[in-house]
Amino acid sequence: MYYCPNSPETIAHIRAKHKIHFEGKALSVDEFEKESGVFYLPFSRYRSIKSYHRIVRQCKRLVNLDAVERESLWLGTYHAKELNSAWVQPMHIRWVSEELGYGAFASxxxxxxxxxxxxxxLVKWYAPFDLNSNAYCFRCPSAPYYWIRYTIDAQNYGNEIRYIKHSNTPNCESRGVCLNDFFHVCLFAMRDIPAGEQLCYDYGKFSEGTRKKLVPIP
Structure with missing residues (x-):
């Protein structure tokens, strides 16, 4: 059973209110899960409460060592409301092609x-030769010198962001954001993006080989 530090009431409230625009339809979370086969997560879940607190200690150690970029700290403070409410930029999910599968487009x-x-x-242990690694695994930006590292696996559990594909000419970028001494992987627009444009980013920044590049968007 995976652990989530957010309250069950908060999660239930978000799931009850949230709508996912999927293949031209505004679906409830339950409807989306049935249509897509993906379990919707507003927040990440952790392998256990023990592993969650281990990650917290790693993050706090980096902060205490003054090894966190000021921009990461500022972004965490500035976007605290979005992070705490699991807010996602309005987007719609639709089928792109056999090679790419579903993609996310700005609404x-x-x-x-x-x-x-x-x-x-789902946040789990990371191993370089893990046979369970998949195209939706993204390395957690925690202390690199710790023996135990973690990856965020969004293959079967996640939110709309899991549908944003790789591109060599991206319009978004991933950044490590620090809020209350804890790191989050977030995406930000690199330029103005018009409505209807497919969202994409370069998987390389935090992936280190775990967030695999699927089929590049030209």
């Missing part, structure tokens, strides 16, 4: 620098 114009959303999933 309205997005300004440069805008918060897109947090990459969430």
């Amino acid at each position: 309205r114009p997005i300004r440069s620098g805008a918060f897109i959303g947090e990459y969430v999933g």
